[in-house]
Amino acid sequence: xxxxxxxxxxxxxxxxxxxxxxxxxxxxxxxxxxxxxxxxxxxxxxxxxxxxxxxxxxxxxxxxxxxxxxxxxxxxxxxxxxxxxxxxxxxxxxxxxxxxxxxxxxxxxxxxxxxxxxxxxxxxxxxxxxxxxxxxxxxxxxxxxxxxxxxxxxxxxxxxxxxxxxxxxxxxxxxxxxxxxxxxxxxxxxxxxxxxxxxxxxxxxxxxxxxxxxxxxxxxxxxxxxxxxxxxxxxxxxxxxxxxxxxxxxxx
Amino acid sequence: xxxxxxxxxxxxxxxxxxxxxxxxxxxxxxxxxxxxxxxxxxxxxxxxxxxxxxxxxxxxxxxxxxxxxxxxxxxxxxxxxxxxxxxxxxxxxxxxxxxxxxxxxxxxxxxxxxxxxxxxxxxxxxxxxxxxxxxxxxxxxxxxxxxxxxxxxxxxxxxxxxxxxxxxxxxxxxxxxxxxxxxxxxxxxxxxxxxxxxxxxxxxxxxxxxxxxxxxxxxxxxxxxxxxxxxxxxxxxxxxxxxxxxxxxxxxxxxxxxxxxxxxxxxxxxxxxxxxxxxxxxxxxxxxxxxxxxxxxxxxxxxxxxxxxxxxxxxxxxxxxxxxxxxxxxxxxxxxxxxxxxxxxxxxxxxxxxx
Numbered sequence: 001x002x003x004x005x006x007x008x009x010x011x012x013x014x015x016x017x018x019x020x021x022x023x024x025x026x027x028x029x030x031x032x033x034x035x036x037x038x039x040x041x042x043x044x045x046x047x048x049x050x051x052x053x054x055x056x057x058x059x060x061x062x063x064x065x066x067x068x069x070x071x072x073x074x075x076x077x078x079x080x081x082x083x084x085x086x087x088x089x090x091x092x093x094x095x096x097x098x099x100x101x102x103x104x105x106x107x108x109x110x111x112x113x114x115x116x117x118x119x120x121x122x123x124x125x126x127x128x129x130x131x132x133x134x135x136x137x138x139x140x141x142x143x144x145x146x147x148x149x150x151x152x153x154x155x156x157x158x159x160x161x162x163x164x165x166x167x168x169x170x171x172x173x174x175x176x177x178x179x180x181x182x183x184x185x186x187x188x189x190x191x192x193x194x195x196x197x198x199x200x201x202x203x204x205x206x207x208x209x210x211x212x213x214x215x216x217x218x219x220x221x222x223x224x225x226x227x228x229x230x231x232x233x234x235x236x237x238x239x240x241x242x243x244x245x246x247x248x249x250x251x252x
Numbered sequence: 253x254x255x256x257x258x259x260x261x262x263x264x265x266x267x268x269x270x271x272x273x274x275x276x277x278x279x280x281x282x283x284x285x286x287x288x289x290x291x292x293x294x295x296x297x298x299x300x301x302x303x304x305x306x307x308x309x310x311x312x313x314x315x316x317x318x319x320x321x322x323x324x325x326x327x328x329x330x331x332x333x334x335x336x337x338x339x340x341x342x343x344x345x346x347x348x349x350x351x352x353x354x355x356x357x358x359x360x361x362x363x364x365x366x367x368x369x370x371x372x373x374x375x376x377x378x379x380x381x382x383x384x385x386x387x388x389x390x391x392x393x394x395x396x397x398x399x400x401x402x403x404x405x406x407x408x409x410x411x412x413x414x415x416x417x418x419x420x421x422x423x424x425x426x427x428x429x430x431x432x433x434x435x436x437x438x439x440x441x442x443x444x445x446x447x448x449x450x451x452x453x454x455x456x457x458x459x460x461x462x463x464x465x466x467x468x469x470x471x472x473x474x475x476x477x478x479x480x481x482x483x484x485x486x487x488x489x490x491x492x493x494x495x496x497x498x499x500x501x502x503x504x505x506x507x508x509x510x511x512x513x514x515x516x517x518x519x520x521x522x523x524x525x526x527x528x529x530x531x532x533x534x535x536x537x538x539x540x541x542x543x544x545x546x547x548x549x550x551x552x553x554x555x556x557x558x559x560x561x562x563x564x565x566x567x568x569x570x571x572x573x574x575x576x577x578x579x580x581x582x583x584x585x586x587x588x589x590x591x592x593x594x595x596x597x598x599x600x601x602x603x604x605x606x607x
Contacts, residue, residue, distance in 0.1 A: 057481070083483040095478035097471045108471060109482040111464035119460040123467045168482060 008035040010070060010172055010204055011087070016055055017064035018048075018228075025051040026062060027228035033172065033204060038195065040215040040236070041208045042249055043225030049208045050092065052225070053174050056206075057089050058082045069172075088170035092177045092208075094161035098150040102141055102160050105149055106132040109167040132167060138197050139163045140190070154181040155190075162194065166201070173198065175207040179214065187211070191218055212250055216240055224249060292541075297451050304440050311443045312511060317551050318450040319507035321544040324531045325457055326500030329493045331537040332461060334473030335389065338525045339397030342381075342404045343374045343498040345520035347505025349408070350374075352421035352515040363426040363445060367506055374502020375495055382494040386487050401520055408517035420516030423509045446507045450544070453500060458540045460496065469493050501528075530569075534576055536583025545584045 009032055016029040025048040033039055041049045054060040056067055061076035068074065074082050083089070097105045103124075110128035111117075136142045139159045144152055152160065158181045165173055178194065179187045195218050198205055209215050215222055215236055222239040224231040226248060232239060239245055304311050323344050330337055347370035354369050355361055385396050408415045415421060425433065428441050460466045468489045471479045476486040509515045518524070527550075535546020550569065557565035580586045 078485075079480045080483045080485055083481055089481050091477075095475055095481065097478060098474040099470050100467065100474070104467060108464060108467055111468075112482045112484045116464050119463045119465050120456075121464070122459075122462050123464050126464070164478070164482065 010035055011056065012068040013056065013065065015065035016052070016062045018051060018055065018060060018062045024228040026055065029065070029230060031223060031230060033206060035204055037204050038198070038218060038220045039206045040219035040222045041206060041225055042210070042215060042222060044249060047225035048228040049225050050176055053089065053176055053208070056174060057087060083168065086171035088165035088168045088173050090162040090165045090173065090175040090178060092180065094157040096149040096157060096160055096164070099148065101146050101148055102136065102152070103132065103145045105160060105164055106136060106167050109164045113168050135163055135166055138193065140193060155183055155186065158182055159190065166197065170203055173203050173205045175205060177208050177210065179211070187214070212240055300447055304443060311439060313551065313555070315443045315446050315511050316508060317547045318446045318544070319504045319511065320551070321547040322450055322453055322507070323501040323504030323528050324535065324543040324547055325453060325540060326497030327528045327532040328537050328540065328543050329457065329469070329497045331532055332466065332473070333469040333490050333493055335490070336394045336529055337397040338394045338522060338529065339399070339401030340497065340501050340528055341522070341524035342401035342520050343378060343501035344505035344508070344524065345404065345408065345515070345517070346374045346377050347502035348509030348515035348519050349415070349421065351506045351509050352423045355424040355426060356421060359424070361426050362430065363428045363442070363510065366426055366510065367503070370502045370506030371499055375499045378495040378498025382491045382498070386490040386494055398522055398525065401525055402522060405517050405520040408520060418517055420514055423513050423515055425513065426510065442510055449503060449507070453503065454540050465489065465492055530573060534573060534583055536585030538582050539585045542583050542585040549584065
């Protein structure tokens with residue numbers, strides 16, 4: 001922050017603490033996300049990666065510490081308020097409106113974003129419809145556009161979940177294992193498309209990821225989680241070659 | 253911002269020509285569907301409008317069906333959100349009692365004033381109670397509504413110096429737009445007023461359920477987490493639907509009260525609430541027409557089966573409901589669609605779009 005040319009600070013977590021009984025999910029997490037960054041979170045299962053996302057989006061209230069977004073305190077605010085401020089979330093297990101079509105899922109998100117609450121206007125008649133169709137094309141979901149969300153194969157559900165988050169035009173997108181569930185042959189294509197979309201839309205991101213290949217290719221910075229703490233952070237090529245990280249996280 | 257989003261499409265992300273033709277085809281399909289439904293709506297409206305000239309003796313029966321159908325329409329809105337209320341007869345009673353109090357306080361009061369009062373009273377009550385009950389879902393939602401309605405029922409029964417106790421209150425025949433009407437004229441006049449309000453409500457609810465707010469109701473049923481994470485409070489979505497459903501029940505109540513000339517605590521009793529739910533399930537929650545179709549069937553069975561088989565009309569209705577739940581869980585709406593060969597719309601479009 002002291003540097004003159006430093007990019008703008010978007011999301012800042014300071015001293016986050018959270019224990020579930022004897023399990024330490026967050027033990028003094030300090031992390032900052034700057035504009036234009038794509039931060040990968042890696043670490044073994046149960047290290048508290050998803051907990052961090054849950055705290056950032058207000059789903060969990062930390063027992064200590066705070067979260068700030070664009071210099072505004074958002075600790076334990078309702079998820080809907082945090083979402084409206086510009087932090088969108090994609091889930092490890094896709095969260096879709098199961099009864100509606102993929103397009104309707106998107107249109108609903110766009111309606112909330114633009115506050116279309118006229119009870120006489122058809123959901124399909126909102127002006128953002130074209131934009132949403134194009135967004136679905138962008139993430140490769142236009143082939144399932146008119147299918148009911150509950151009928152989709154897992155890979156498409158995942159993409160649709162991310163598309164809904166993007167439909168909100170967020171400043172920051174938090175993704176929990178964005179390509180798990182996507183067929184491994186398509187993983188890189190999907191991530192490539194996704195990251196291109198994020199860059200073009202100037203959306204910064206935080207993503208939890210287990211695939212180190214993916215991390216080294218797409219992350220601008222990596223944070224290594226271990227037992228509710230951040231073990232180390234830095235550039236992917238540095239962090240991923242750190243012997244301790246290799247021993248604890250990568251090598252297993 | 254959105255432009256940038258659009259230009260970010262990589263080459264060959266999708267077959268644009270194949271896709272370009274889709275929306276057109278789908279919209280046309282949508283229009284045909286809407287026109288058919290609209291024509292059916294007009295036809296039913298015309299038939300009902302002709303009833304006083306053709307089957308004049310049944311106008312009171314149909315008026316009562318329409319009044320009750322309005323309340324069932326309210327239940328239907330909540331079913332969209334996956335919620336069942338066992339206490340909505342309370343709003344029905346509030347509508348009826350609003351008319352009763354006003355007509356006893358002011359002689360020669362106008363029907364439109366009574367209707368407006370019922371809308372206001374049920375809407376305000378729905379908003380106040382709704383703030384509490386929309387925190388709950390499923391069985392708790394149903395039960396807490398039941399509790400509120402039974403408290404209200406007890407108040408109506410016990411406070412007899414104000415409410416007339418279990419005898420209820422008379423609703424004097426109101427004027428209509430300033431005109432004094434005799435009994436026979438009034439029966440026809442109120443029939444048309446109810447018909448107009450029923451048609452208007454059907455149209456409004458039909459539009460509402462297709463609007464973002466109405467579609468969000470379905471999202472309350474399917475995924476509240478995602479709803480929160482697109483920036484919307486599931487509670488306020490449900491509250492909106494709850495108030496709308498309360499107002500519809502209030503409208504049903506004021507009309508029923510004016511047709512019968514009476515408001516009784518019986519209106520608020522829990523069996524009345526479950527009757528509304530029963531009819532909604534019987535008719536089918538998938539379409540607004542289900543509310544009225546269900547009501548007509550229900551009332552017809554009750555009236556005619558009671559005449560034929562004395563006390564066994566409940567048995568007949570019970571068996572009917574069991575059959576419906578087992579073989580056509582979508583109610584009469586589903587049966588209608590099966591017989592007319594119209595599949596569920598969604599399945600048709602998804603099959604097409606998948607190619």
